[in-house]
Amino acid sequence: MKKLLITGGAGFIGSHVVRLFVQKYSQYHIYNLDALTYAGNLENIADVADEENYTFVKGDITDAPFINALFKEHNFDGVIHLAAESHVDRSITNPLEFINTNIIGTVNLLNAAKEAWKNELNDKRFYHISTDEVYGSLGSEGLFTEETSYDPKSPYSASKASSDHLVRAYGNTYGMQVIISNCSNNYGPNQFPEKLLPLAINNIKNNNPIPIYGKGDNIRDWLYVLDHARAIDVIFHNGATGQTYNIGGINEWTNIDLIRTLCKIMDRKLERTIGTSEQLITFVNDRAGHDKRYAIDSSKLSRELGWEPSLQFEEGMEKTVDWYLENETWLNNIVSGDYAKYYEERYGR
Ligand code: NAD
Ligand code: TYD
Numbered sequence: 001m002k003k004l005l006i007t008g009g010a011g012f013i014g015s016h017v018v019r020l021f022v023q024k025y026s027q028y029h030i031y032n033l034d035a036l037t038y039a040g041n042l043e044n045i046a047d048v049a050d051e052e053n054y055t056f057v058k059g060d061i062t063d064a065p066f067i068n069a070l071f072k073e074h075n076f077d078g079v080i081h082l083a084a085e086s087h088v089d090r091s092i093t094n095p096l097e098f099i100n101t102n103i104i105g106t107v108n109l110l111n112a113a114k115e116a117w118k119n120e121l122n123d124k125r126f127y128h129i130s131t132d133e134v135y136g137s138l139g140s141e142g143l144f145t146e147e148t149s150y151d152p153k154s155p156y157s158a159s160k161a162s163s164d165h166l167v168r169a170y171g172n173t174y175g176m177q178v179i180i181s182n183c184s185n186n187y188g189p190n191q192f193p194e195k196l197l198p199l200a201i202n203n204i205k206n207n208n209p210i211p212i213y214g215k216g217d218n219i220r221d222w223l224y225v226l227d228h229a230r231a232i233d234v235i236f237h238n239g240a241t242g243q244t245y246n247i248g249g250i251n252e253w254t255n256i257d258l259i260r261t262l263c264k265i266m267d268r269k270l271e272r273t274i275g276t277s278e279q280l281i282t283f284v285n286d287r288a289g290h291d292k293r294y295a296i297d298s299s300k301l302s303r304e305l306g307w308e309p310s311l312q313f314e315e316g317m318e319k320t321v322d323w324y325l326e327n328e329t330w331l332n333n334i335v336s337g338d339y340a341k342y343y344e345e346r347y348g349r
Pocket of ligand 1: 007008009010011012013014033034035036037038039040041059060061062081082083084085086087101105129130131132160182183184185186187192
């Protein structure tokens with residue numbers, strides 16, 4: 001049985017990746033390494049917790065001795081690395097945490113893998129999950145391709161860019177079999193409600209203002225989280241070593257149009273008069289250094305590996321809203337904890 005280490009599997013995207021791999025590949029044993037920070041939540045993967053081919057390991061990727069010992073103990077056959085600090089706003093108030101986790105944590109994993117795999121480097125794969133934000137910000141034209149120069153503009157994206165460079169450097173310098181993908185904004189079940197869509201869903205449900213930064217004209221390319229997990233599966237198994245693959249939804253929205261669409265869905269689901277939720281939209285101070293537009297060209301992934309987004313956006317949004325409305329306890333458990341303090345500091349009362 002092959003041993004696969006997935007980091008960050010108690011978070012939003014990681015939990016969907018862990019579930020997909022545990023359920024699809026009985027020939028793999030999946031080790032889910034997660035520090036359970038504020039963003040990590042074992043409820044996200046409670047349904048696979050008792051599977052025979054699954055083990056949860058609580059641990060911090062910034063703890064090098066712990067990571068080295070873990071690799072010595074298990075001799076993993078591959079790594080899919082998702083653990084990270086992931087929220088831009090938090091990176092603006094606390095950049096160092098992002099440097100520690102996203103850069104030092106990634107180097108700790110690379111070092112441990114390099115040492116554990118030194119006699120069989122060619123048989124092992126290190127797959128790093130990254131973001132389109134490393135490419136910076138687009139004007140109204142153009143798309144990010146795999147050749148676009150890195151130009152990160154927030155502490156979050158700079159820390160992810162740095163980790164991407166280090167992963168490539170370990171491939172080039174030590175011959176590690178590395179692979180990277182850069183994905184656009186994900187949405188779907190289990191996303192922590194500091195991010196735009198679940199934050200707005202929660203606020204609409206509770207009749208609270210929906211904070212929109214600036215004029216709401218920033219543009220993001222939205223992909224359903226399960227489509228990202230499917231892409232990760234395809235790239236891990238069929239991607240070429242040393243390559244980068246962009247993953248995107250071909251689905252650009254300004255924030256204001258996205259939230260207006262959400263408001264209509266919420267009115268229907270909550271049986272409110274159409275137009276009720278839109279009245280909650282409140283324009284607030286812009287995010288510092290707010291990237292204007294992200295849009296991904298994922299044609300390499302579709303041409304070379306046959307991946308396409310499977311869900312239409314309307315269907316993805318319906319599924320997402322249904323999930324949050326049906327999983328009130330999940331949401332309430334989060335918003336009743338430290339989240340309330342974060343929210344008040346960030347948005348006021
Ligand atoms: P998330 O914040 O929901 O989850 C991150 C997980 O990592 C959490 O479970 C957390 O406990 C864990 N973690 C954090 N620090 C850790 C540490 N020091 N040691 C071990 N575990 C730690 O993030 P997400 O949205 O699921 O993103 C996952 C990955 O995908 C990240 O690398 C992110 O950069 C990337 N990504 C995210 C998006 C997006 O739209 N969310 C898009 C593209 C790429
Ligand atoms: P977010 O979900 O934080 O993802 P990212 O910054 O990684 O793209 O934000 C998505 C967009 O929504 C981004 O342009 C910032 C904006 N936004 C708001 O307008 N209000 C909010 O309260 C949040 C959290 C984000």
